[in-house]
Structure formats: C-alpha cells, structure tokens
Amino acid sequence: xxxxxxxxxxxxxxxxxxxxxxxxxxxxxxxxxxxxxxxxxxxxxxxxxxxxxxxxxxxxxxxxxxxxxxxxxxxxxxxxxxxxxxxxxxxxxxxxxxxxxxxxxxxxxxxxxxxxxxxxxxxxxxxxxxxxxxxxxxxxxxxxxxxxxxxxxxxxxxxxxxxxxxxxxxxxxxxxxxxxxxxxxxxxxxxxxxxxxxxxxxxxxxxxxxxxxxxxxxxxxxxxxxxxxxxxxxxxxxxxxxxxxxxxxxxxxxxxxxxxxxxx
Numbered sequence: 001x002x003x004x005x006x007x008x009x010x011x012x013x014x015x016x017x018x019x020x021x022x023x024x025x026x027x028x029x030x031x032x033x034x035x036x037x038x039x040x041x042x043x044x045x046x047x048x049x050x051x052x053x054x055x056x057x058x059x060x061x062x063x064x065x066x067x068x069x070x071x072x073x074x075x076x077x078x079x080x081x082x083x084x085x086x087x088x089x090x091x092x093x094x095x096x097x098x099x100x101x102x103x104x105x106x107x108x109x110x111x112x113x114x115x116x117x118x119x120x121x122x123x124x125x126x127x128x129x130x131x132x133x134x135x136x137x138x139x140x141x142x143x144x145x146x147x148x149x150x151x152x153x154x155x156x157x158x159x160x161x162x163x164x165x166x167x168x169x170x171x172x173x174x175x176x177x178x179x180x181x182x183x184x185x186x187x188x189x190x191x192x193x194x195x196x197x198x199x200x201x202x203x204x205x206x207x208x209x210x211x212x213x214x215x216x217x218x219x220x221x222x223x224x225x226x227x228x229x230x231x232x233x234x235x236x237x238x239x240x241x242x243x244x245x246x247x248x249x250x251x252x253x254x255x256x257x258x259x260x261x262x263x264x
Contacts, residue, residue: 007085009132011117014071014079025071027217028210030172033083034092035069036139037061038101038110042077046070048096050164052204055098058107062097062143068168068214069096080114082139090140099146106146113138163188164202167195171214178238181208216252219245223260230257 014037018024028047037060044055047070048063055061055073063069065086073079084090101107113135120131170184184207185195192207199207215237222233234245249257 007088007133008129009085009088009117009136010083011114011121011132012081012083014073014077014081017081017083023217023220025073027220028068028070028168028171028213029217030066030068031063031083032065033085034065034088035061035063036082036084036143037063037071037079038081038114039073039077039079040111041079042074044071044073044077046072046098047203047205048098050168050199050203050210051161052202053098056100058101060097060099060101060110060143060146062093064092064094064096066172067096068172068210070213082114082117082136084136084139088133088136090137091144092140093143093147097143097147099150101146106142109142110139113142160198160202163190163195163198167199167207168210171211175211175214175218176236176238178240181211184211212252216248219249219257220253220260223249223257230261233257 010033014025039055039057039059039061041057043057046053046055046061048061049068084092101110117132117135120128120135125131166188167184170187174184181195182192185192188195190198195207199205199210203210219233219237222228222236223230226233228236230245231242234242237245239245239248246257249255249260253260
C-alpha cells in the first residue's frame with residue numbers, strides 16, 4: 001500500500017505570501033487554496049466578494065478557495081497566513097468570514113496552532129505533511145468554535161452586497177472571456193450605471209476597475225511566474241491581439257510584458 005501524502009498545508013507571513021510584491025495582494029484575485037489570515041499587528045483593509053471592510057489588530061479573515069479578494073495591509077502591520085488546499089478534507093466555512101478575536105485565551109490558542117505549524121515547516125521532520133494537516137484540522141475546530149460563539153460572516157443580506165458578490169463571482173469565472181463590464185451587467189440583469197454605482201458603494205471602486213484588476217493580476221502572474229509565450233498569454237486572457245495586450249500592460253504597469261518577464 002502506498003504511503004499517504006496529504007495535501008500540503010502551508011504557513012507563512014503576509015510578506016512571504018506577497019513575495020514582497022504588493023500587487024500580488026492588492027489587485028483583485030482568487031486563490032486555489034483556502035486562505036486563513038490572522039493580523040496580529042497594525043491595520044489594513046480587504047475587499048472580499050465586492051465588500052470592503054477594515055482590518056485591525058487581532059482580526060481573523062477566512063476566504064474560501066476561488067473567492068475574489070483584495071488585501072491592502074499597512075507597511076507596519078504583521079500578519080500570519082495559513083493556506084489550506086481546497087481538497088484537504090477539512091470542515092471549513094463555505095463563505096468568507098471576518099472576526100475580531102477579543103478573548104485572550106482564543107488568541108493564545110490560535111498563536112499556538114500557527115507556531116506549531118511553523119516549527120513543523122522549519123524542522124523538516126518525517127511525516128511533516130501529515131502533522132501540518134493535523135494542525136490545520138485544529139485550526140478548523142478553532143474557527144468553528146469562534147463562529148459558534150460570535151457568528152459574523154462577511155456576506156450580508158443587502159441587495160447591494162448580493163449584487164456585488166454575484167458580479168465578483170462572474171468576474172472570477174469569466175474574466176478570460178473578453179467580456180466587458182457592460183456584458184457582465186447584462187448577464188446580471190442590471191444597467192452598467194447601476195452596477196458601477198453599486199460597486200462604488202460596497203467596494204469603494206468601480207466594477208470596471210475590479211474586472212481590469214483581475215485581468216492584470218492574472219497577466220502579471222503568468223508573465224513573471226511562467227514561461228508561456230507572450231502571444232499565447234494574450235490569447236488565453238481574451239485579448240484580440242498581442243499588441244493590444246502590450247498596450248494594456250504598459251498602461252497599468254508602465255512596463256512592457258517583456259520587461260516584466262525579465263524581473264523574474
């Protein structure tokens with residue numbers, strides 16, 4: 001019988017998560033893993049499913065895999081992140097969650113779990129992946145206990161929040177399709193003006209900015225982290241030509257696609 005190798009759970013700091021490049025967090029994006037963030041120092045803001053909220057010290061943010069999000073954390077802030085594979089088999093919330101951890105005992109329990117994860121990663125002992133999976137299970141229990149005592153999901157019942165969330169879900173699904181913001185508005189059964197007004201209200205930015213930012217994040221990631229030809233990347237992201245793609249990158253970064261690729 002083959003040895004069991006669980007999906008890889010990973011703990012790191014916010015700066016490690018961003019690779020010391022702010023755009024990896026501040027531009028709209030979604031992750032293939034669940035993201036658990038504990039901000040232990042400082043402040044910032046997040047936009048999850050088109051809803052902007054402030055982050056303060058001792059705040060926990062959980063974002064399920066595939067959820068459109070943005071993170072803008074202050075330079076003097078410090079946070080720890082746990083990435084949990086979507087197929088880890090753990091019981092986790094299906095919707096985003098943001099909570100302030102007020103009790104010192106809950107804070108101490110959380111810090112102990114994250115510290116244990118970091119020790120496992122640093123020591124490289126046998127069965128480390130299984131140990132990390134076990135610690136992630138404890139993190140799941142910790143989060144569900146906190147939710148049971150103080151339920152506070154990010155999702156809200158207002159019509160504006162529902163429309164913003166629906167738009168963000170569509171963007172994440174179809175941003176490579178070359179559809180415009182107006183096309184997304186039509187799919188949602190609203191006018192572009194109404195969609196723009198709604199996202200300004202819930203997220204503080206426009207629907208078009210979210211769509212552009214999501215495309216830009218994907219483009220930068222493919223250019224800087226991969227080796228696919230620039231023309232192919234352009235085609236995969238729905239651009240009508242490589243020249244148009246180049247103009248798009250230059251407009252939003254001040255650099256050509258080739259120059260961004262050289263930064264690797």
